[in-house]
Amino acid sequence: MLRICLAFVLAFPVAAFSADRIEGRVHVVDADTWDVGGVRVRLHGIDAPELDQSCKDAQGQNWSCGAWATQQVKERFEGKTAACVPRDRDRYDRVVARCNVRGTDVAQVMVLEGLAFAYRKYSNDYVAAETKAVASNQGLHAGQVQVPWVHRALGRNQNSQPCQIKGNISSSGERIYHAPGQKYYAKTKISQRKGERWFCSASEARSAGWRPAKR
Known part of the structure; x- marks a missing residue:
């Protein structure tokens, strides 16, 4: 106990x-x-x-x-x-x-x-x-x-394009997300074994505890 x-x-x-x-x-x-x-x-x-x-x-x-x-x-x-x-x-x-x-x-x-x-x-x-x-x-x-729950549902179902925001975990354990167009987006690799993941929107990443990359 x-x-x-x-x-x-x-x-x-x-x-x-x-x-x-x-x-x-x-x-x-x-x-x-x-x-x-x-x-x-x-x-x-x-x-x-x-x-x-x-x-x-x-x-x-x-x-x-x-x-x-x-x-x-x-x-x-x-x-x-x-x-x-x-x-x-x-x-x-x-x-x-x-x-x-x-x-x-x-x-x-x-x-x-x-x-x-x-x-x-x-x-x-x-x-x-x-x-x-x-x-x-x-x-x-x-x-x-548009009420938020409808907005989210439409965003998920708009097309078959995969979610593009990268949820990375730094060497110090900090959770940082990178959006297309940011400086280190292309270099950032996602390892699901480390707990890293993809997000469909910046708000989804923030809600899950990730912060935006500074560049």
Whole structure:
């Protein structure tokens, strides 16, 4: 029993994680994926635009809604202390959790302000908040936006072209992804035996814990 408990403690930052609570400073990876006290967290019950996703504004012009949503979330929550209650784990091994900052449900705020959508596939907790945001044309609802889960599905099924982003692991163990056109893209080799992998988008790589190459 002691051996099992010790393994569980070593798997996560001791100060930030317990079986029923994660607490720590917030670093926003993208709008709905945060690092909280060093633990990668996916916010429960909502879905925000992918970081590289585009939308159309009220005039029909394209704009970078994914980057905008992430920036808005950073301005509100970056560096603050969050308390999160784990609910599940997703396929990227992120902790799916409901998080509060100063007693306020952050997902509720994001949906009310039109920065994210109620993710009905997993929860109905934020449907009422989304109805209010739609009625008042808040944030993303002021224009034309493809909900993120449809955007991702269409991106995967657009054609048979293989995923082209290389998820490399450096000699120091750092996870770095290289996109076509970057300086070391052609030289970078992928070894699945080392845990390296291919990604279909930059947002998918970031969600899995890889950072972009600097060049």
